[in-house]
Amino acid sequence: MLTQQSFDVLVVEDDQLTFELLKRLAERHFPEATFICTASPSSTFDYLNTNPGKRPRLILLDIALSSDADGFTILPELRTRFDGQVPIIMLTNSENQQHVWQSYADGATAFTTKPSNLDDWKTYIDMLKSYWYEVNTLPTS
Incomplete structure (x- = not known):
């Protein structure tokens, strides 16, 4: 098993509260990753455009964003921007099969459902680290 260098995880x-929980758990269980949050499609591209040297190695993308656009709106653009070389994992409350199908059709690498309790969030972070880092x-980059 080859361990990689530390890297950024962009969380859209x-x-x-969800982001703070992810970040705090990651600080303890996945310290090799720096979790960065953007809250909308526009803030996501603002961040990426003003930090071109800080390419994320992994993106966690929520479907339901409170902005005018949802995660599906930016999924294909993120996929194209990084030439498909940055895994995009949908992290959502949705269990709708149409959302699953659309996520993969639009270029998502994986579709995951947000955990419902603290222990499940810990397991999620541990699995994220195990698979995507180890x-x-x-x-x-």
Whole structure:
């Protein structure tokens, strides 16, 4: 197993409490990753455009954003922007099969449902680290 260098995880999530929970758990269980939050499609592209040298190695994308556009709106653009080399994981409350189908059709790497309790969030972070940091090899920036 080859361990990679630390990397950024971009979280496109409009619920600040969800992001804070993710960030705090990651600080303890996945310290190799720096979790960065944007809350809307416009803030996501503002961040990416003003930080071109800080390409995320992983993106967690919520479907239901409180802005004018949802996660589906920016999924294809993110996929194109990074030439499909940055995994985009849908992280949503939705269990709607149409959302699952649309996510994969639009280029998502994976579709995951937000955990419902603290223990499940810990497991989610542990699995995220195990697969995307320890097992899987991502393209270098």
